Amino acid sequence: xxxxxxxxPKEIVPGYNARFIHTDNMTFAYWDVKAGYTLPEHxxxxxxxxxxxxxxxxxxxxxxxxxxxxxxxxxxxxxxKHFGTSVTDCKLLDVFYPIREDYKNLP
Amino acid sequence: xxxxxxxxPKEIVPGYNARFIHTDNMTFAYWDVKAGYTLPEHxxxxxxxxxxxxxxxxxxxxxxxxxxxxxxxxxxxxxxKHFGTSVTDCKLLDVFYPIREDYKNLP
Numbered sequence: 001x002x003x004x005x006x007x008x009p010k011e012i013v014p015g016y017n018a019r020f021i022h023t024d025n026m027t028f029a030y031w032d033v034k035a036g037y038t039l040p041e042h043x044x045x046x047x048x049x050x051x052x053x054x055x056x057x058x059x060x061x062x063x064x065x066x067x068x069x070x071x072x073x074x075x076x077x078x079x080x081k082h083f084g085t086s087v088t089d090c091k092l093l094d095v096f097y098p099i100r101e102d103y104k105n106l107p
Numbered sequence: 108x109x110x111x112x113x114x115x116p117k118e119i120v121p122g123y124n125a126r127f128i129h130t131d132n133m134t135f136a137y138w139d140v141k142a143g144y145t146l147p148e149h150x151x152x153x154x155x156x157x158x159x160x161x162x163x164x165x166x167x168x169x170x171x172x173x174x175x176x177x178x179x180x181x182x183x184x185x186x187x188k189h190f191g192t193s194v195t196d197c198k199l200l201d202v203f204y205p206i207r208e209d210y211k212n213l214p
Contacts, residue, residue, distance in 0.1 A: 001173040001175070001179055001180070001181050002179065002180045002181070002182070003178065003179055004178045004179070004180065005178060021156070021180060021182065023154055023156060023182050023184075023204075024154055024184065024185070025154055025204045026133070026154070026156065026202065026204050028156060028180070028202075047130055047131055047132055047133070049128070049130060049133065049135060049202075051200070053160065066108040068108070071110065071111045071112060072108055072109065072110055072111070073108070073109045073111065073128060073135070074108050074109070075109070075128065075130050077130075077131065078131070093158070093200075095133065095135075095156075095202055097130075097132045097133050097204055
């Protein structure tokens with residue numbers, strides 16, 4: 001069993017701290033995001049599923065804005081551009097397939 | 108964007124109702140579990156990651172018991188036997204790779 005609080009968080013971009021779990025095939029990113037920060041637009045070859053556990057987050061996928069609150073989920077297909085902004089402090093869970101080797105290899 | 112409350116839940120075994128999202132490669136099962144129900148021991152070729160969002164759930168993986176509460180995560184490798192019991196009413200999020208075709212093809 002993994003205890004998230006025992007995993008060292010890493011600040012990926014300002015305001016965005018993540019704890020990562022890498023399994024055989026997937027990466028789980030448990031984000032603590034401070035209110036009012038934007039993750040710039042990007043895309044990747046990984047399929048991504050964004051779950052919001054606490055707070056409000058606006059996620060723009062391929063130019064379409066989604067206002068995420070708990071109980072709402074966005075599936076981002078591989079290679080699709082997306083960016084987001086935290087409206088409040090947030091807890092997000094992003095799941096990626098395949099593994100995010102870039103996150104796995106962070107110092 | 109998907110709204111979980113708009114997805115029809117399915118009772119997989121007594122006490123265990125799930126809403127499913129199937130992506131290109133993964134299955135997400137959002138479970139509402141009533142207190143005091145056991146999911147019998149089973150295994151499958153899918154890797155599984157069990158997240159608990161609310162409540163307390165005991166999960167036994169390969170004979171080892173884990174008491175899950177929010178902030179704790181269990182990774183179940185492919186083909187490993189597991190079963191679990193809800194101590195309280197629970198909300199669980201299980202993520203599977205590859206897709207659970209059995210769940211996808213439920214009537």
